[in-house]
Amino acid sequence: MADLETFRTETRAWLEANCPQSQRTPSEEFEDICWGGTKWRFVNEEQRTWLEVMAERGWTAPDWPAEYGGGGLDREHTKVLRQEMARIGARQPLFSMGLSMIGPALLKYGTEAQKQQHIPNIIAGKIWWCQGYSEPNFGSDLAGLQTRCEDKGDHYLVNGQKVWTSYANMADWMFCLVRTDPDAVKHAGISLVLFDVNQPGVTIKPIRLISGKSPFCETFLDDVIVEKGQLVGEINKGWELASYLLTHEREMIGSMGQGNTHEKSLPEHAIEQVGLSNGILADSKLRTDIACWEIDNMAYQFTAERIGDEAKSGQGVGAASSMLKYAGTELNKRRHELNLGIQGTQALVWEGEAYKDGLVASQWLRTKGNSIEGGTSEIQLNIISKRILGLGASK
Amino acid sequence: MALVLNEEQGMLKESAKGFLQENAPVGALRTLRDERDEEGFSRDLWRQMAAMGWAGILIDEAHGGLAFGHVGMGQVMEENGRTLTASPLLSTAILGVSAISIAGSADQKSELLPVIAEGKLLMTLAVDGGSRHNPLNVGVTATASGSGFSLSGEKQFVIDGHVADKIIVSARTSGSEGDSDGITLFVVDADAQGVEIDRIIMADSINSSMVRFVDVAVGADSVLGEPGKGAAVLQQVLDIGNAHLSAELVGLSLEVLERTVAYMNERKQYGVLIGSYQGLQHRAAHLFSEIELAKSVVIKVLQALDEGDDDVSMLASLAKAKVSEVATLATNEGVQLHGGIGMTDELEIGFFMKRARVAEQLLGDQRFHISRFAALNGY
Numbered sequence: 159m160a161d162l163e164t165f166r167t168e169t170r171a172w173l174e175a176n177c178p179q180s181q182r183t184p185s186e187e188f189e190d191i192c193w194g195g196t197k198w199r200f201v202n203e204e205q206r207t208w209l210e211v212m213a214e215r216g217w218t219a220p221d222w223p224a225e226y227g228g229g230g231l232d233r234e235h236t237k238v239l240r241q242e243m244a245r246i247g248a249r250q251p252l253f254s255m256g257l258s259m260i261g262p263a264l265l266k267y268g269t270e271a272q273k274q275q276h277i278p279n280i281i282a283g284k285i286w287w288c289q290g291y292s293e294p295n296f297g298s299d300l301a302g303l304q305t306r307c308e309d310k311g312d313h314y315l316v317n318g319q320k321v322w323t324s325y326a327n328m329a330d331w332m333f334c335l336v337r338t339d340p341d342a343v344k345h346a347g348i349s350l351v352l353f354d355v356n357q358p359g360v361t362i363k364p365i366r367l368i369s370g371k372s373p374f375c376e377t378f379l380d381d382v383i384v385e386k387g388q389l390v391g392e393i394n395k396g397w398e399l400a401s402y403l404l405t406h407e408r409e410m411i412g413s414m415g416q417g418n419t420h421e422k423s424l425p426e427h428a429i430e431q432v433g434l435s436n437g438i439l440a441d442s443k444l445r446t447d448i449a450c451w452e453i454d455n456m457a458y459q460f461t462a463e464r465i466g467d468e469a470k471s472g473q474g475v476g477a478a479s480s481m482l483k484y485a486g487t488e489l490n491k492r493r494h495e496l497n498l499g500i501q502g503t504q505a506l507v508w509e510g511e512a513y514k515d516g517l518v519a520s521q522w523l524r525t526k527g528n529s530i531e532g533g534t535s536e537i538q539l540n541i542i543s544k545r546i547l548g549l550g551a552s553k
Numbered sequence: 554m555a556l557v558l559n560e561e562q563g564m565l566k567e568s569a570k571g572f573l574q575e576n577a578p579v580g581a582l583r584t585l586r587d588e589r590d591e592e593g594f595s596r597d598l599w600r601q602m603a604a605m606g607w608a609g610i611l612i613d614e615a616h617g618g619l620a621f622g623h624v625g626m627g628q629v630m631e632e633n634g635r636t637l638t639a640s641p642l643l644s645t646a647i648l649g650v651s652a653i654s655i656a657g658s659a660d661q662k663s664e665l666l667p668v669i670a671e672g673k674l675l676m677t678l679a680v681d682g683g684s685r686h687n688p689l690n691v692g693v694t695a696t697a698s699g700s701g702f703s704l705s706g707e708k709q710f711v712i713d714g715h716v717a718d719k720i721i722v723s724a725r726t727s728g729s730e731g732d733s734d735g736i737t738l739f740v741v742d743a744d745a746q747g748v749e750i751d752r753i754i755m756a757d758s759i760n761s762s763m764v765r766f767v768d769v770a771v772g773a774d775s776v777l778g779e780p781g782k783g784a785a786v787l788q789q790v791l792d793i794g795n796a797h798l799s800a801e802l803v804g805l806s807l808e809v810l811e812r813t814v815a816y817m818n819e820r821k822q823y824g825v826l827i828g829s830y831q832g833l834q835h836r837a838a839h840l841f842s843e844i845e846l847a848k849s850v851v852i853k854v855l856q857a858l859d860e861g862d863d864d865v866s867m868l869a870s871l872a873k874a875k876v877s878e879v880a881t882l883a884t885n886e887g888v889q890l891h892g893g894i895g896m897t898d899e900l901e902i903g904f905f906m907k908r909a910r911v912a913e914q915l916l917g918d919q920r921f922h923i924s925r926f927a928a929l930n931g932y
Contacts, residue, residue, distance in 0.1 A: 425932045439932045449927040450874075457875050460849035464556035471557050481842045542841055543834035547814050550829035 165235055169242045176211050178204035182247045186517065188371075191253045195286025195330050212251035213282045219257055222265065226277035233470065255324065256280035256287040258410045259403050260333045260352075267391040267399055276352070288355070289407075290320040290334030290377060291400070297322075298537050300335075301344045301397060305379060307336035307351060314351065314384040319376065322531065326362045326375035329355055333403075334379075339394050349396035352388040359383070369523035370508075370516065407532040408479040412462075412486030424448050424493065428500045444499060451489075451496055458482075458489055477545040484538040487528035494522040554860070556852050558624065565621065566628035568605075570635070576601065577638040579901045585639055586758040592716050593752070593760040594639040603672025608646045611654065616666035618650075623793070623858040627800035627851065634804025637908050639759050641675050643797065644713035649676025651793045652721045656738065656778030656786040665719070665740075677717040678790065679708035679764050686917040688723070688787055689731050693766055695724035695739065701773050702726070704739065704747075704766040712915070714762030715752040717743050722766070726781055733784040738777040745769055757908040792869035794916045796854045799869075799876040802912055803851050806844050806876075806883035809905050813837065813887045820892075833890060840879075840886050847879040867929045874922035877913040884909045 160168065181204055185191050189201050192209050200206040212218050215229060221236045222228025231239065243250075261280045264272055279285040296302040305318025316336055326332070332355050339347030355362070359382040364372035391399050425439075428448055432441045439445035465478045497518065498505045505522070507513040529535040543549040558566065577598055585593055602608065610626045612618020619625075626647065633642065646669070653665050653676075668674040682692020693706030704724055714720065720741050728735030741748065747769040753761045778786045814837055817828030827833055854868040862868075884906035888895040895902050913919065 425927075425930060429932060434932065438928060445927055445932060446923055448932070449923045449930075452930070453871050453875050453923065453926060454846065456871055457846040457850045460556065460853045461846050464849045464852065465845075467555040467557045471555065473557060478845075481845055484838075485842050485846065536835065539835040539838040540831070542838035543831075547834075547837055547841060549814060549817055549834045549837060550826060551818065 159232065159235060162234060162238055166238050166242065169239055170245070173242055173246060173248060176208075177243075177246060177248045178208055180204045181208040181249050181251075183249075184247070185249055191249065192251060192283065193254055193286055193325070193328065194252050194256075194283025195254075195328060196284070197286065197328050197330070198283075208249070209251045209283050216281060218252040218283065219261065219281045222261070222277070222281065226265075226273055227281045228277070252283045254280065254283065254287060255289055256285065259289065259406050260287050262406060263333075263350075263399055263403055264390065266402065269387070271387055272352075272390065285331055286325070286329045288323050288326045288329035288332050289403075290323055290332045290379075292322045293319060294321050298534055300400070301348065303335055303337060303348065305334070305336045306340065307338045307349060307384070309338075313386060314389070316351065316353070316379050316382040316384055318379050320379065321365075321376050322374045323362070323377045324374055326355060326377045327364050327372075331355060332377070333390075335396060335400055338396075342394065345397040347394050348400065349393050350390045350399045351384045352390065353382060353384045357383065367524070368526070369520045371520060371524065373524075404533060405479045408483035408538070411528060411532045412479070412483040424451065424496060424500065427497065431500050431502065447496055447499070451492055454489055455493070458485055461485070477541055480533075480538040480541040480545075483532065484529075484535050484542070487525075488535060490528050491525045494525045498522055554856055556849065556856070558628070558852075561621075562624050562628055565625050566632060569607075569629045569632040572601075572605065573632050573636040573638050577636055577640070579637050579904055582637050582639055582758055582904065583901075593758070594641065594713075594716070598638075599640055600672055602640060602642070603670070606670075607642065608672045609650075609666075609670030611646060611650045612666050612670050613654070616662055617670040618666065623796065624852070624855045627797060627855040630797045630800040631804035631807075631851075634801035634806075635808040637757075637759075637805070637904055641677075641713050641716070643794070643801075644677040644717065645669060645675050647797050648678040648712075648790060648794050649719075649721060651790045652678060652738065652777060652786065653740075655789055656783075660774075661740065661777065674719065675713065675717045676719050676721065677711055677713045678794075679711045679714070679720050679722040680787065680791070680916070681709050682707065684709060686914070686921055688784070688791060689733060689736070691723045691725050691730070691736055693722060693724040695726045695737055695771075697726075698770065701771050701775070702737075702739070704741065704769040704771060706766055708764045708766075710753070710915075711750075711762045711764045713760045714743075714750050714764050715760065719743060720748070720764060721777060722764075723783055723787055724766075735781050736783040736787065737780045738783040738786060739771055739775045740777050741766075741769060741771055741775060745771070755911050757904070757911040759908065759911065761911075788866065791916050792866050793858060795869045795873040795922070796851070796858055798912050798915055799847075799851050799872040800855065802876045802880040802909060803844070803847050805905055805909055805912070806840075806847060806880050809883045809887040809902065810837070810840055810844060812902060813890050816891055827890075836886055836890065840883055843879045843882060847876045850875050867926060870917075870922040870926040870929065873917060874919050874926060877919040877922070880909040880913060881919075 192205050216227050217229050220229035220231045220239050224230030257280060264276055293303050307314050307316045331352060333350060333352050336349055336351055337347050338349040359380045361378040363376045365374045365376060366372050425448055428439055428444060432439055462482060504513045505518045508516040508519060606619045607629055609618030610621045613620045650669060653661060680688055682690045692708060693704055695702040695704050720743055722739050722741055723736050724739060725735055726737040747767040749765040751763045753763060755761045818826055820827050850872040854872040857865050857868050887902050888906060891902055894900050
């Protein structure tokens with residue numbers, strides 16, 4: 159691998175030459191970030207080009223092994239690439255649950271055949287993956303899930319219902335938690351299977367949220383066929399994979415509020431709306447609230463950095479992802495409440511060109527789900543209490 | 554730079570932990586308090602701390618110090634926060650040493666720093682003219698007199714004032730209250746004619762004092778740094794002080810959390826451990842999460858001090874503001890989750906609450922630093 163400075167110089171030049179201008183602006187709408195998959199409609203040719211040139215270098219997944227099409231970069235080189243992308247405000251060329259969740263799980267637990275079939279498609283953004291976890295009666299109590307998976311000799315047959323399946327209506331494949339042993343106690347009889355959602359027996363109904371958008375679906379599974387080679391890891395040992403995936407999900411959701419560095423900050427918005435008086439924000443309560451949020455936000459960033467550095471040097475505690483998920487999502491909710499306060503009534507416009515067509519209000523409402531999805535804040539506090547603090551252990 | 558301790562810093566932290574818990578636990582502070590010790594700290598303990606090099610952690614090697622840096626000193630302060638050890642570490646080894654190192658002339662450095670490193674000279678910094686921290690409200694005036702100056706006025710809440718050998722004092726040589734120009738720093742002998750020092754017993758039983766200057770004559774060679782330009786030096790010293798107070802408060806908060814969690818796993822009500830109740834678990838878990846945030850802001854500002862980063866002031870205010878909030882939460886929850894026993898003087902948890910509030914107020918509380926953080930960021 160090239161030394162870091164050479165790599166930085168080369169990367170900077172390459173990005174300068176290859177990142178289209180439209181891909182260097184802050185992404186506001188859902189469609190601005192490319193999710194890939196067979197049903198994806200690129201907003202413009204530049205979005206397509208950006209995905210293709212990055213995928214060709216494996217830079218949609220810079221730290222994945224090169225043998226499956228990944229970038230093959232180590233942590234330091236990956237960091238340089240991200241810094242150089244941030245420098246020009248380059249968008250992520252691809253955002254997907256394939257990259258953030260099932261991909262890492264397959265690299266760790268998958269068979270060689272599974273890796274060869276799925277990893278290159280994830281890197282190239284050819285397949286959109288969705289996640290089948292929660293069920294109507296099993297949300298926080300996920301391990302109680304009842305979707306049945308029966309061994310039919312040359313294939314498995316899946317029956318049940320999933321809910322909160324992210325963008326199932328846009329997806330190509332699902333990674334799904336199923337019960338393979340109905341007699342085992344809770345965690346013991348679960349497996350993780352992969353299947354194509356475009357087959358008879360899969361019925362998908364989008365759920366409309368308070369934000370007016372429908373990022374989640376209900377998914378009904380009736381005699382869905384799963385090929386034998388598509389069970390990941392050992393049968394009935396799926397809870398370990400589920401936990402691994404949930405950790406990734408927590409990290410992803412926890413860091414979601416971090417936004418684009420090119421976005422306007424809260425103080426900038428506030429100065430625009432409220433103005434300065436003698437060099438300080440004219441509304442003193444707002445000024446304090448914003449400063450407190452900025453302080454907590456920086457503290458959060460430093461903590462994510464510190465926990466990463468500790469993990470790298472072999473220090474630190476497990477279950478840190480629960481702390482980051484809890485703090486990060488609560489912080490993001492606060493950010494959007496504050497933003498409403500800064501923008502005033504116009505932030506609550508729901509329809510009409512006049513004010514971003516309800517975007518601000520819709521984004522604010524969407525954040526309410528951050529502390530619910532991927533394990534509620536209360537579940538994260540349970541995990542911290544039991545696994546880190548050791549509270550309530552019977553003696 | 555990675556936000557972790559290197560091996561040497563980790564070793565210093567471990568040895569500080571061992572030494573303080575063995576030789577100066579919270580019980581030692583209780584004894585000083587109950588016996589109404591005149592000095593309020595143990596000279597013998599300070600000699601041992603100096604023998605280990607702690608008085609000179611921030612002093613360069615040329616002047617007999619360890620040059621171990623702020624991250625190193627911060628680890629000692631964090632462990633100090635766990636044991637509430639009364640010592641001149643903050644007044645002398647942090648505030649005094651920093652002021653001399655930043656602004657001292659070659660003569661002042663070679664006269665003072667080596668003796669401090671040996672543990673033989675105690676110093677303090679007299680900043681505030683009033684009860685609410687404001688470094689521009691100096692409260693002491695210095696008027697030219699002969700070849701030197703004459704100091705008059707009062708300083709409040711001067712740490713270790715009654716045991717200090719020398720006092721670094723900010724005084725106004727020109728301008729009016731609120732101006733940053735016209736502030737000059739002086740190094741004054743505590744036993745100089747006209748210096749009156751009254752010890753003040755604070756809630757935390759750690760030393761403070763009022764210092765009055767009544768026509769105190771000082772020579773031109775007692776000026777520290779450039780006349781009239783003391784505010785900038787003072788600011789650097791205060792940033793350093795706040796970073797280390799934040800380190801102390803993180804140690805204090807961690808200790809309170811650990812003691813509280815241990816109690817929740819031993820106290821039973823209704824036949825079960827109180828730690829098995831979710832209503833209490835979530836409060837402890839939230840506190841854990843907040844302390845994790847506090848740890849990060851402290852190591853960040855300590856590293857920035859060692860690196861000489863431009864944003865040290867912003868990071869110091871960020872740290873003091875966040876950590877003060879967390880220490881208030883930790884000590885309030887610590888008492889509440891202990892229940893009735895938490896209200897007793899017999900249990901040590903109350904000592905942590907008292908120290909936390911005093912340390913939070915010292916050199917600016919949460920509100921002061923939130924406002925300063927906003928101002929430094931242009932709003």
